[in-house]
Amino acid sequence: MSRNTIFLTCSIVLNLLLFHSWYFHGEWEQSWTKNATAEAEFVASISCSGHGRAFLDGLIVDGKHVCECNACYGGPHCSVFLPECIADADSGDPMFLEPFWLKHAASSTIVVPGWHRMSYEFNDDSLISKELDAQIRKLHAVTGNAVTDGRFIIFGVGATQLLHAAVHALSTTNHPSSPSRVVASTPYYPIYKEQTEFFNSEDYKFEGDTSLCNNNSGCQGNFIELVTSPNNPDGQLKKAVLQGPSAKTIHDFAYYWPHYTPIPALADENLMIFTLSKLTGHGGSRFGWAIIKDEAVHQRMLTYMNLSTYGVARETQLRVLKLLKVAVENEGKEMFNFGYQTMRNRWRKLSKTMSLSKRFSIQELETQFCSFSEEVRGATPAYAWLKCEREEDKDCNAVLHSVNITGRHGSLFGAESRFVRLSLVKSDDDFDLLLKRMGTLVSQENNNDGINKIMTHTDEFNEFIGNNKGQ
Amino acid sequence: MSRNTIFLTCSIVLNLLLFHSWYFHGEWEQSWTKNATAEAEFVASISCSGHGRAFLDGLIVDGKHVCECNACYGGPHCSVFLPECIADADSGDPMFLEPFWLKHAASSTIVVPGWHRMSYEFNDDSLISKELDAQIRKLHAVTGNAVTDGRFIIFGVGATQLLHAAVHALSTTNHPSSPSRVVASTPYYPIYKEQTEFFNSEDYKFEGDTSLCNNNSGCQGNFIELVTSPNNPDGQLKKAVLQGPSAKTIHDFAYYWPHYTPIPALADENLMIFTLSKLTGHGGSRFGWAIIKDEAVHQRMLTYMNLSTYGVARETQLRVLKLLKVAVENEGKEMFNFGYQTMRNRWRKLSKTMSLSKRFSIQELETQFCSFSEEVRGATPAYAWLKCEREEDKDCNAVLHSVNITGRHGSLFGAESRFVRLSLVKSDDDFDLLLKRMGTLVSQENNNDGINKIMTHTDEFNEFIGNNKGQ
Numbered sequence: 020m021s022r023n024t025i026f027l028t029c030s031i032v033l034n035l036l037l038f039h040s041w042y043f044h045g046e047w048e049q050s051w052t053k054n055a056t057a058e059a060e061f062v063a064s065i066s067c068s069g070h071g072r073a074f075l076d077g078l079i080v081d082g083k084h085v086c087e088c089n090a091c092y093g094g095p096h097c098s099v100f101l102p103e104c105i106a107d108a109d110s111g112d113p114m115f116l117e118p119f120w121l122k123h124a125a126s127s128t129i130v131v132p133g134w135h136r137m138s139y140e141f142n143d144d145s146l147i148s149k150e151l152d153a154q155i156r157k158l159h160a161v162t163g164n165a166v167t168d169g170r171f172i173i174f175g176v177g178a179t180q181l182l183h184a185a186v187h188a189l190s191t192t193n194h195p196s197s198p199s200r201v202v203a204s205t206p207y208y209p210i211y212k213e214q215t216e217f218f219n220s221e222d223y224k225f226e227g228d229t230s231l232c233n234n235n236s237g238c239q240g241n242f243i244e245l246v247t248s249p250n251n252p253d254g255q256l257k258k259a260v261l262q263g264p265s266a267k268t269i270h271d272f273a274y275y276w277p278h279y280t281p282i283p284a285l286a287d288e289n290l291m292i293f294t295l296s297k298l299t300g301h302g303g304s305r306f307g308w309a310i311i312k313d314e315a316v317h318q319r320m321l322t323y324m325n326l327s328t329y330g331v332a333r334e335t336q337l338r339v340l341k342l343l344k345v346a347v348e349n350e351g352k353e354m355f356n357f358g359y360q361t362m363r364n365r366w367r368k369l370s371k372t373m374s375l376s377k378r379f380s381i382q383e384l385e386t387q388f389c390s391f392s393e394e395v396r397g398a399t400p401a402y403a404w405l406k407c408e409r410e411e412d413k414d415c416n417a418v419l420h421s422v423n424i425t426g427r428h429g430s431l432f433g434a435e436s437r438f439v440r441l442s443l444v445k446s447d448d449d450f451d452l453l454l455k456r457m458g459t460l461v462s463q464e465n466n467n468d469g470i471n472k473i474m475t476h477t478d479e480f481n482e483f484i485g486n487n488k489g490q
Numbered sequence: 491m492s493r494n495t496i497f498l499t500c501s502i503v504l505n506l507l508l509f510h511s512w513y514f515h516g517e518w519e520q521s522w523t524k525n526a527t528a529e530a531e532f533v534a535s536i537s538c539s540g541h542g543r544a545f546l547d548g549l550i551v552d553g554k555h556v557c558e559c560n561a562c563y564g565g566p567h568c569s570v571f572l573p574e575c576i577a578d579a580d581s582g583d584p585m586f587l588e589p590f591w592l593k594h595a596a597s598s599t600i601v602v603p604g605w606h607r608m609s610y611e612f613n614d615d616s617l618i619s620k621e622l623d624a625q626i627r628k629l630h631a632v633t634g635n636a637v638t639d640g641r642f643i644i645f646g647v648g649a650t651q652l653l654h655a656a657v658h659a660l661s662t663t664n665h666p667s668s669p670s671r672v673v674a675s676t677p678y679y680p681i682y683k684e685q686t687e688f689f690n691s692e693d694y695k696f697e698g699d700t701s702l703c704n705n706n707s708g709c710q711g712n713f714i715e716l717v718t719s720p721n722n723p724d725g726q727l728k729k730a731v732l733q734g735p736s737a738k739t740i741h742d743f744a745y746y747w748p749h750y751t752p753i754p755a756l757a758d759e760n761l762m763i764f765t766l767s768k769l770t771g772h773g774g775s776r777f778g779w780a781i782i783k784d785e786a787v788h789q790r791m792l793t794y795m796n797l798s799t800y801g802v803a804r805e806t807q808l809r810v811l812k813l814l815k816v817a818v819e820n821e822g823k824e825m826f827n828f829g830y831q832t833m834r835n836r837w838r839k840l841s842k843t844m845s846l847s848k849r850f851s852i853q854e855l856e857t858q859f860c861s862f863s864e865e866v867r868g869a870t871p872a873y874a875w876l877k878c879e880r881e882e883d884k885d886c887n888a889v890l891h892s893v894n895i896t897g898r899h900g901s902l903f904g905a906e907s908r909f910v911r912l913s914l915v916k917s918d919d920d921f922d923l924l925l926k927r928m929g930t931l932v933s934q935e936n937n938n939d940g941i942n943k944i945m946t947h948t949d950e951f952n953e954f955i956g957n958n959k960g961q
Contacts, residue, residue, distance in 0.1 A: 030501035050531055051595035056523045059601035063522075074607055075600070076619050076808045087613040112610050120604035124522040127604025129546070130530035131809060133591035133816070134598075136545055139583050139773035142558040148547050176647050176776075176799035183798070192690075210797070217797050219663075219692050302610035303804035305647075326681070326688045327654070328647035328799065332806040333774035337547045338602060345604070 071097030116300030136333035146330030171317035178294035178307035188319035206432035252440035254400025278358030281389030362399035542568030587771030607804035617801030642788035649765035649778035659790035677903035723911035725871025749829030752860030833870035
């Protein structure tokens, strides 16, 4: 056999092998996931200059998905900065975590077949995925922020739904003459008031600040106290104020994660509410859960869920399961470190800017031992609780508007209007613009202080010459 | 050049081409969708004998996903029929559409990246995907069942949430002394009553049957009438009973699709509610929508959504968009034909069985022109509304229990207990077992009729001989 013939034979064998591989694992393998995969990969590959994103269900123009730009960016690829745009620090939209999920796309993506869990119920007639329930318990074990052993867990369409379900479950029923009195310590999350008033139940009424009951005369009746820790808006770790058999508590632990606070201890309250939004950043997924000690309260909350929405979407539960698996990878180190580092960097920059101001102040950040990170560290809350210190700056948000910043008005939290909540959890673009505008405001103040000093001298001068002018 | 050399050159070129194709489109292309795709394909490939299914978020035993069996099937691959099992016809779980989605897996699957739509809001600050809004309008245009031009559309976490949001939006506010009176025509969907009573608002009260207002003395105050068409439980096409300026209506059109009813006309009511569950069978996705004429009502419902759950999960909206694209393919012919044919076959079988019975009757099915299918055809409702005709069968569900059938008790619908609602929309396994057991019941009746006839003769005989015995 000639050398050429040997080469040819080898080459033909190789061709056959390659053809086999290509045929069975390559182009011709038209699996049922192929279309969806190709579409998702294509849309993900659209470039939006790092200031926006194209989405699968986004607008299609001329047959093409278009970029959805971050606030203050425009143009077909989001590359144009819009300088007159408002720095919107109102919403607590936790987009600061998006880069983490972009980096972990391979482990956090899900494929949902058209036939996935069509039924109203899971196989055990519940509305709750057992695997997700177990994953949530694992998450709390990893972070050490809440006891779950022997506790009931229920899911809700965001903490929003669970908060009202909890108020409902703890309220007195069949006592229309003495509805439960819902209270929270000022400053408090505005939804508590808005929700209770909007649904206008005979069973409970919002009554404002817990101090209502500090003087004993106001303490008649059954109370439901909403305790937010770390607090929204000011980031303080809080304890219930009211005690005794007629006081029931709901602990809103939306921010009790290592991103925002040292974890001083394992929480073990009667009714604790958590939300995916502030944990992984998926506000749009509308997923929260409650950890409940008492079986009767658990049953009442389940009934609420049944009659309000009949549970939480199955595709959401599937996605949350996947996200939480990534969150606890490597004992949670990766996601929580990313979250904490991002928030710490933002706080460092903001604190540096604010340290130059006398016109504005922000809350003090407490430092304590964090059992999760096993170190002493400072709080890095989701919001700056900004105060306008000057007597005349009664409406602090109006002051911010002068440099095109908007925050959330203090009065919404039951506080004075000289307070504003500034969100620090939005995208890098949002934070950078906020910081820049705050810098402008503070440097105006310092320039003005310079001018004021000149003015003061001028006044003295005027006084001096005025005296001479005989005014 | 020798012939061998030409062959060798060609073969090497082919080698290179095949290697290129394999490298860039085959095994080595490790895209970020790969893990999720492999997992989904693996789980989908698990065999559960056609009587169950393995799911991505299902139980994992010894590191393996296990089959979740349909009711009345067991064993590791769901191949074992459990003969003593109850035929559960209680729930309206529309699993009859699952085979359609299994067949259309390639076009109905979605891939959701970890970073997909994390934000609380869409880019236009709404909670609603514009693409999905447009797709819903297209769906109604294809089926010709509802007007959407110039109407507002909002999304809800299932019709469950929208029903209560609608009652809330139409109720009188700030009139605690005269709450709106919520009514429906008997037999009505039990949730109307349960929901209104459970949330116990000062603004509206459930008052039962619309006939309350047929005698004029009961007509004081503002009414909200819930009109279900086709009706749940009996499948009748309904119109509002109450008229006039103090009567507002909510039209629950959950079943106004060609699966269940001829579509006689384009509906154009003030407030119309639809749900994905009964349209595509995805009850677990918790998705519904309302079509609203009045802007103020739309605004009030939006506020309800904001304070109740802050909208509907983004992954659900993405999935629904995909499912509805498949639903309207080929002018809706495929999905609606599948749905209608399945329901028609079930009704034919059930009607044949019931025609042998005098003890039980089911509702008459109206025949009329369907503008969607462009033919005269009979109704094929989601439920059989079964009546026990014998005087002594006062509790009809208890009669069914004797042959291991359970339906939904007539009293829940505000009707007599001699009625039972039997669900015909569950899986083939469920329907087949229900039909078999109904067959048993009817054949018992006929056998018993035989026995009764013998008994009657025996009675006459006894009477005859009794007379002779002088009793």
